[in-house]
Amino acid sequence: MEDVANDRLGAAQNLPSTDRGRAASSLARGLSVADALGLPVLHGTKVLAGEQGLDRVIQRLNVMEVPDILPWVKPHELLLTTGYPLRSTPQDLTRLVCDLAERDLAAVAIKLGRYVAELPDAMLRAADERGLPILLLGDHVAFDDVLNHLLTDILNRQAAILGRAEEVHRVLVDAILAGGGLAAITERLPALLDGGVMVTTPDGRVLASSGVPESDLADPAYFDPVSGRFLVEGFKHGLHALDDDQPRVAQVPVMAGSLDHGRIVLITRSRRLDPADLHLLERAAATAALVITRDLAVAAVEGKYQGDFLRDVLDGRAGDTGHIVAHCASLGWDVDRPLVVVVAELGPEPPGPVHAAGDLRPAHERFMGAWTMVVRERDPKAAIAGYSQEVVVIMGLDRAPARPQGPADPGRRRGGTGAGRDGDCAPGRLVRAMVAQVSGDGGGGRRSFATGFSRVVTSPEAIPAAYEQARQAARVGRQMHGTGAVAGFDDLGVFRLISLVPDGAELRSFMAETLGPLALGDDTETADLRHTLEVLLDNNLNVAETARLLHFHYNTLRYRIGKLERMLGPFTADPDLRLNLMMALRVIRMRGLS
Structure with a gap:
């Protein structure tokens, strides 16, 4: 036995998470047994058994006056008794405890001495096994005092929760009626919820935030360090968050009908979450759904x-320069400056089960939303639009990048995307940083996409040509490196010319005639010889450097060169043949023909 009147036991923390969650789900409408033991009216009360059930919730009280009390027992009751109904058959107390536990009774409080001298050991063991607290009331404790004080405390708690909920409701309604958006919601909630509040997309991209500590914003346990998104997949939803030992983060889906629009997230400052927090968060989520639905309707028209x-601008049908500049300015876009056009094309939808209604918004809507967020952070006056399978961005640069001087680097010499001239220039760095953010989702399930960007242009008349450059860069980048490729138009080199040949059969014919037996063989020896040839040509026939890169002995490489010349001709002495061979190898790399 243990005196807990002045020591509110933490034994509830040792319960399985499912039991904690079940008890917590009702706590908003009552108080736990451990909390009740801390009240002055129960001072001196001892826990005889069932200590692991002290987190059971008391919502009502009852007094046992008849032996057949079971029909009158309700879940979450504190049952007071002197044992009088069972004074002649104390052995029945064991069976009674089992029946009461099955009915989710909160606890049994008993006064011994007058009718029952002591409780059977079997009863106490049964209470321990089922986690049903058996409380020994002091002789000075009167049942009417217990009833009055506990009911008053329960009602006061419920009134406080209702008052808090009403205040949250009033604040949220005021925000909507004033025309406020998600920022207005998040700005007003931290003081009421005692924590930071965010509204995010379904995969955690923050739409609005207020009160989140800087230490949490920089914590990789909460936020992805690359994309900056909140790690929604790392935290439980709703009341399941209370299953954790020290819950500080709760998230509730923002649903409008069957559509999932995101999450509203609470990060408490130093305290544990309680069920009332989740109840208030659900109200806030409903309000956020109204705001998002309204904004989406307006955004759809705009x-x-x-x-x-x-x-029309991309197709060159928007009118003269003055009209384009003025009309774009009325839309909040600035196209009268150095610009780069970016095209992001969605890849094919991966195979798999069809998502149920509400699981995901259409891919292109979410794709457009992610790009809009990332672009607006860098250039609020950029033009951006989403179409069925692509997003087009026209954004400004401080100045046109200078062309690097000096010898060509290996990426340019080899014609690879992503490592050439634009790979390290201002547009290349900018686009790659944006792509990293857009694609940095672990919980949203976005489809892969390829991205291309144009040369820098300095007038609106050049936008249509820049758009075609960006589209070509995206298409060729995907052919070269698959989904997820990022390429600038100036990166493409000879691949740009190859991509303009519409006849695939002609390219295959050229490749077969030029490479002969090395064209389509997929055996190990053929692929090895083809790779040797490509590295040798990329290094301008430098035998020593090629041998080093391939980890061959110098003489081994000389032998291979002789074998290649017997198969393909004297390419070491014939520059035209070398050019043809390099072009044929580029066709293989680009078209995936091997």
Whole structure:
């Protein structure tokens, strides 16, 4: 036995998480047994058994006056008794404990001495096994005092929760009626919820935030260090968050009908979460859903108009320069400056089960939303529009990048995307940083995409040509490196010319005639010889350097060169043949023909 009147036991922390969650789900409407033991009216009360059930919730009280009390027992009751109904059959107490535990009774509080001298050991063991607290009341404790004090405390708690919920509701309604958006919601909630509040997309990209400590923003346990998104997949939803030992983070889905629009997240400052927090967060989520639905409806109308006009600009049908500049300015876009056009094309949808309604918004909507967030952070006056399978961005640069001087680097010499001239210039760095953010999701399930960007242009008239450059860079980048490729138009080199040949059969014919037996063989020896040839040509026939890169002995490479010349001709002495061979190898790399 243990005196817990002045020591509110933490034994509830040792319960299985499912039991903690079940008890916590009702705590908002009552108080735990451990909390009740801390009240003055129960001072001196001892726990005889069932200590592991002290987190059971008391929502009502009852007094046992008849032996057949079971029909009158309700879940979450504190049952007070002197044992009088069972004074002649104390052995029945063991069976009674088992029946009461099955009915989710909160606890049994008993006064011994007058009718029952002591409790059977079997009863106490049964209570321990089932986690049903058996409380020994002091002789000075009157049942009416217990009833009055505990009911008053329960009602006061419920009133406080209702008052807090009403205040949250009033704040949220005021924010909506004032025309506020998600920022207005998040700005007003931290003081009421005692923590930082965020609204995010379904995969955790922060749409609005307030009160989140800087230490949490920089914590990789909460936020992805690359994309900056909140790690929604790392935290439980709703009341399941209370299953954790020290819960500080709760998230609730923002649903509108069957559509999942995101999450509303609470990060408490130093305290544990409680069920009331989740209840208030659900109200906030409903309000956020209204705001998001409203904003989406407005954005759909505006986006359609903006997308139509931008399509005219990209097609060269928007009018003269003055009209384009003025009309773009009315839409919040600035195109009268050095610009780069970026095209991000969605890849094919991966195979798998069809998502149920509400699991995901259409891929292109979420794709457009992610790009809009990332672009607006860097250039609020950029033009951006989403179409069925691509997002087009026209954004500014401080200045056109200078062309690097000196000998060509290996990426340029080899014609590879992502390592050439634009790979290290201002547009290349900018686009790659944005792609890293857009693609840095672990919980959203976005489809892969390829990205291309144009040369820098300095007038609106050049935008259509820049758009075609960006589209070609995205398409060729995907052919070269698959989904997820990022390529600038100036990176493409000879691949740009190859991509303009529409006849695949002609390219295959050229490749077969030039490479002969090395063209399509997929055996190990053929692939090895083809790789040797490519590295040798990329290094300008430098035998020593090629041998080093391939980890061959010098004489071994000389032997291979002789074998290649017998198969392909004297390419070491014939520059035209070398050019043909290099082009044929580029066709293989680009078209995936091997």
